[in-house]
Amino acid sequence: MGVHIQKITASISESPNTKHSPEVVRIYPKLSPMRMMLPATNQQWFKNNQFQGVDAAYPASVEVPPRSFQDFQDLLLTAWLGILSLTSPNELDLNCRLHQQKAEEKVCDGHCSVEEVLQEEESFGTRIRWDYDQDVDTPNLDQMARDGVKARYVTPPFLTITSPTHFTLLTGRYIENHGVIHNMWFNTTTLEKKQYYMTQFVDSYWDNGSLPIWITAQRQGLRAGSLHFPGTAATYKGETVRVRQVEPRFYDYSNETDWRLNIDKVIEEWFHQQDLDFVSLYFGEPDAAGHKYGPDSPERREMVKQVDRTVGYIRDKIQEHGLTDRLNVIITADHGMTTVLRGGPVQEIILSKIPGFSFRDVQFHLVDYGPAGMLLPKEGMLDKVYKALKGSHPHLHVYKKEEMPARLHYGDHPRLLPIILFADPGYVINGLIPVQFHKGEHGFDNHVLDMKPFFRAVGPDFQKNLVVGPFETVNVYPLMCHILGIKPEINDGHLDATKNMLAAEAMPGGNNNNINGGIDVHSQAVVGFSAVTVFLALVFTATASYTLCKRRKAATRYNLKTLPDSPSEGTSEMKQSSF
Structure with a gap:
């Protein structure tokens, strides 16, 4: 799980569906062809989110020079939590699939409330469970859904593993464009391979053309920080994240006390004392639990409860420091998780x-x-x-x-x-x-339902009690840049995919500045549409991560020339007749 911080925005990934409750949306995506090919004895699938942190031994903080722009008062915090979702499509019949399609085609036009969607879906029954929180009480996540914006689901890039997908969130680029292609650095000449942790310290692996949002923000006068987020340890064009803490070599991902200490550091020290604008924060659970015990295990359920408590703790800390009206919280994840098949008729x-x-x-x-x-x-x-x-x-x-x-x-x-x-x-x-x-695994085709994360956002820049349609995670980067008021680097996302979730005062202005760093926005939208329409054919999965975002800026935002809505994953409508 990772967190980016402006003055606080939190993001936690969850499945596109939510528990049977008057507070959360429950959605029934259609099964993918891959699922239907599985033997009947193996047709129970479980979803999970996963996040792995950056390991290193850097000092907890670094002295930062005074702000370049004293008038800038916005802060953004993004935290990524891996949370799993549960799926059990047992012996689906045609009638059940029709119910799924009806739920998918619920039209919200970017202004549908959580309760409205739930009321429509209540009548569809509960034979198919898609959410990681179906069997766990998550009052804090539920409250976030009521207080802000919830996406049906989001599509991560392929390859759906930790470092590549996290770097997409930081850069807005597909993996073939940002070059962090795997969790492991390798050299085909010397035959050397470095495991996930040691790869965090190979600067040349991370610094190969795409700048993460930390560096872009710092170059435009903001103060950025990162705690345990993949890529934190690296140097980019001679510059590092100015305030950072990298995971130690042997770190207990599941220690709830450590989670709270990290949150205290970010909110109290980095935001309150050092006055940072943007911070990314990472938590490595419930990924580890999903791998070790499987996404349908009691251990996974307990970890989801811990994640929910952590969400509540973050929001309490925000309120305690008087930041509720100045911070945006975004919740999303890097990928999902599914059960590994072994034994019986399984041909490994x-x-x-x-x-x-x-x-x-x-x-x-x-x-x-x-x-x-x-x-x-x-x-x-x-x-x-x-x-x-x-x-x-x-x-x-x-x-x-x-x-x-x-x-x-x-x-x-x-x-x-x-x-x-x-x-x-x-x-x-x-x-x-x-x-x-492992009993649970990820890394599969990003069209597979179990690989798709969720997205939530809360704060002064976001609407309330709103459910939006699906979009790709490359679009999270331009959204964060817009909230921070910075000009983004060239990227594969576009603000048009997320603009309908913004509050009226935070919507893009009318100038003709291009959010894609000089590339024609229209051509970017066309390319995005051709890729995204296929994503709609398969539907979701769940993961979790969260983001704590922002103190509002007094300065003018960097605006995107808006485009008409397109029927792609990038739109915020919930019309999806292609399911």
Whole structure:
């Protein structure tokens, strides 16, 4: 989970649906074809959000020079929490799927209340449970839904793992464009690999062309901070996050006392004493619980309760320091989680057992890392390796890099290896022998329901009691830039995707400044639409993260020339006849 802070905005990811309660929306997305292919004995799927933190041993804070612009009074805090959702599509019949579609097609036109959506969906019954909080009482998350904005769900980028998806939130770029393609840094010449934690300290891996919002904000006169967020330890074009705390090497993600101490540091020290404008804060649960015990476990349920208590603690601290009317809180996540299938009729994916394939033909590989992997065949072996793997397993997808589906935005970066693999939901890719024993996993196609996070936002810049339609997480970056009043770097998102959730006084102005750093907004919207329409075919999943955002600025915002709504995931309408 990560948090960005302006003077406070919190974001926690949750599933597109919510518990059967008068306070929260419950939504029934249609099953994906992948789900329907699973054996009946394995048709129970559970959703989860996951967030992993940055590990490092930097000082808790760094002395920051006086503000460049004393008049700027806005602050933004973004916290990312991984929360899981629960799905159990047991023996769905046609009538049930029709109910799902009716729920999907509920029209809100950007102004639908939580209660209105719930009333419509109450009659559809509860045979399908999509939310992580279906079986857990979450009063604080429920209150946030009433006090602010809730998105049906959001679509993360592919590959749906921690560092790449978090860097998309920080930059507004698809993974093939920002270049943080994996949790692990690697060198195909020396065959060296660095695990997640050590990769946080490889500056060249993170600093390869796309600036995170911390650096952009600092260059425009704001003061930024980050606590435990992926990418915090790196240097970007010679500049670091000015106030930062990186996770220690061995860190207990589940310690609730530590969570509260981190929140105290961010709100009391960084915002109140050091007067920061933007902070990102990360929590590594309930990701770890979802991996270890599975998304349907009692341990996961307890962790969701802990997350909910933490949300309440954040909001209490905001109120205690008199920041409620000056802070925006955004809640979202990096990805979801699903149950790993093993035993019985499950045919596990073990590359060494595939006829015609041999690791002797491979120079370098990244496998044994969940459901996705990459291979660098030896010279002259590309076609042999590709032909051996292609079609070798009913739940294994194999592509040459240049043939990756364009909708995934994961085929056009020099760091990507020539052959890319990913599995269907519930399956992981093993190399020589099975070495992966997690009960829950992520990293699957971002169209898969279980990989989609949720989004919530609360604060003076957001409307209240509003449910909006789905959008891609690349659009969170331009939203945060708008709230902070800074000019964004070139990015793949657009404010048009989220502008309808803003309060009237926070809406984009009428000037012709371009929020995409000089790229024509209309052309960006066209590209986004072509990719996004496919996302609507599969529906959601749940994760959680949260963001604490902002003290309002007295300065004029950097405005986006608004565009007419398009029927893509980027719109805030809830019309979705394509489901």
